Amino acid sequence: MMKHFNKKFFQRKKAWRSGSIRSKKQNWKFVAINLFQMTRLEFVEQLLAGLHRVNWIISVPLCILLYNYFIKSSIQRLIVTSVTDDFFNYVEHKGMEIDLQVKYAFQQAAFMFDVLNQMIKDHHDLNKKKNEATEGVSSDITRGPLLGPLVDIDKTEVGSTIDFSEPENLEFVVFDSDLPVGYRRLRKALLFNKTFIEEALFIDALGYTDISSEPWDKYDGEIGKVDNDLSQFDEFIGAKKNAQYLMPKSAFVKANMAYETTELIAYNNNFFSIKRRTTNPDVPYGRTFCALTQITVRNVGRNNCRMVCSVEAEFPNGPPMIARSIKSAMRQGVSDMFLELGESICKYSSVVN
Numbered sequence: 001m002m003k004h005f006n007k008k009f010f011q012r013k014k015a016w017r018s019g020s021i022r023s024k025k026q027n028w029k030f031v032a033i034n035l036f037q038m039t040r041l042e043f044v045e046q047l048l049a050g051l052h053r054v055n056w057i058i059s060v061p062l063c064i065l066l067y068n069y070f071i072k073s074s075i076q077r078l079i080v081t082s083v084t085d086d087f088f089n090y091v092e093h094k095g096m097e098i099d100l101q102v103k104y105a106f107q108q109a110a111f112m113f114d115v116l117n118q119m120i121k122d123h124h125d126l127n128k129k130k131n132e133a134t135e136g137v138s139s140d141i142t143r144g145p146l147l148g149p150l151v152d153i154d155k156t157e158v159g160s161t162i163d164f165s166e167p168e169n170l171e172f173v174v175f176d177s178d179l180p181v182g183y184r185r186l187r188k189a190l191l192f193n194k195t196f197i198e199e200a201l202f203i204d205a206l207g208y209t210d211i212s213s214e215p216w217d218k219y220d221g222e223i224g225k226v227d228n229d230l231s232q233f234d235e236f237i238g239a240k241k242n243a244q245y246l247m248p249k250s251a252f253v254k255a256n257m258a259y260e261t262t263e264l265i266a267y268n269n270n271f272f273s274i275k276r277r278t279t280n281p282d283v284p285y286g287r288t289f290c291a292l293t294q295i296t297v298r299n300v301g302r303n304n305c306r307m308v309c310s311v312e313a314e315f316p317n318g319p320p321m322i323a324r325s326i327k328s329a330m331r332q333g334v335s336d337m338f339l340e341l342g343e344s345i346c347k348y349s350s351v352v353n
Helices: 002-017 024-035 040-051 056-069 072-093 105-134 152-156 183-191 195-205 230-236 323-349
Strands: 172-179 209-213 240-247 256-267 271-279 290-299 305-314
Touching: 002 040, 040 056, 040 072, 056 072, 152 183, 172 323, 183 195, 183 271, 183 290, 195 209, 195 323, 230 256, 290 323, 305 323
Parallel strands: none
Antiparallel strands: 172 305, 209 240, 240 256, 256 271, 271 290, 290 305
16 A cells, blocks of 8 residues: 555656656645645555655554554545545546545435435426426526627628638537537627626526626727627737636535636637636635636538537646546536537527517
């Protein structure tokens, strides 16, 4: 065990140092960052990793002493957690997704109770929708033409056959679908007019509250307009804007604030792409990671476009022990969000003045 956890320690250290040149004098920073973010099990793991670098005459008797008189239950939980974590890493590598954590009984009971309540609520909501559909009452109420008016050129324009270099997708593609809406119309709704995103997606579909957003830091009145000057397209690249909103409580996390920075990374009449960096500092381990998401919309022509959405986890100070679980939860949450975005676009695509 000491050898195994010592190897994992140096793997995380190597990942932390990758991407930039950091001297050996900065090793103390890696140790300090990990020390102040450790859970009980992570502390035991680091203790065993440290003992591996001590002569066995000292380390082995010390381990026996700690196991028998001080942290026996923690070491037992660490063994089970480490084995299951490695097992499910292998399962996910083969294309499946699953999550498992070992917890004390009282923690597990509270967690399962929250999940049960969420399942009951979802079941009631599903039954309500079924009853409304049976009675002829539609719950699919729209707010009006939030996507804006139809754009004439979208009706007749055929998608370009020129092979333009679109930005590469992030690590995981979670949404890839054609949408029945014109390219310029959707570009304006997503980049120029914030009403669609805030009302149709954030409020109605996702239940966000306390929403506030800032304008683009350059060309705010131009980005997304239908009649843009072609010479400005390259100047739009790199524009940024910030937003924040309160995400509702779920079965897994409490209500928490999300802070989002959006950057325009590609913009022309064939495709546009935005990249978002979102942090949720109030969720467990929220200060150790941020979610990178990317939306690329391609002009297919004849009032159709294709939207590809991807996600990637970023760990500024190196991945923590539960990095796999964070990535899995992030992929699931972002997949649901982009699915709601796609459904909202389809929902409002036929609503015009």
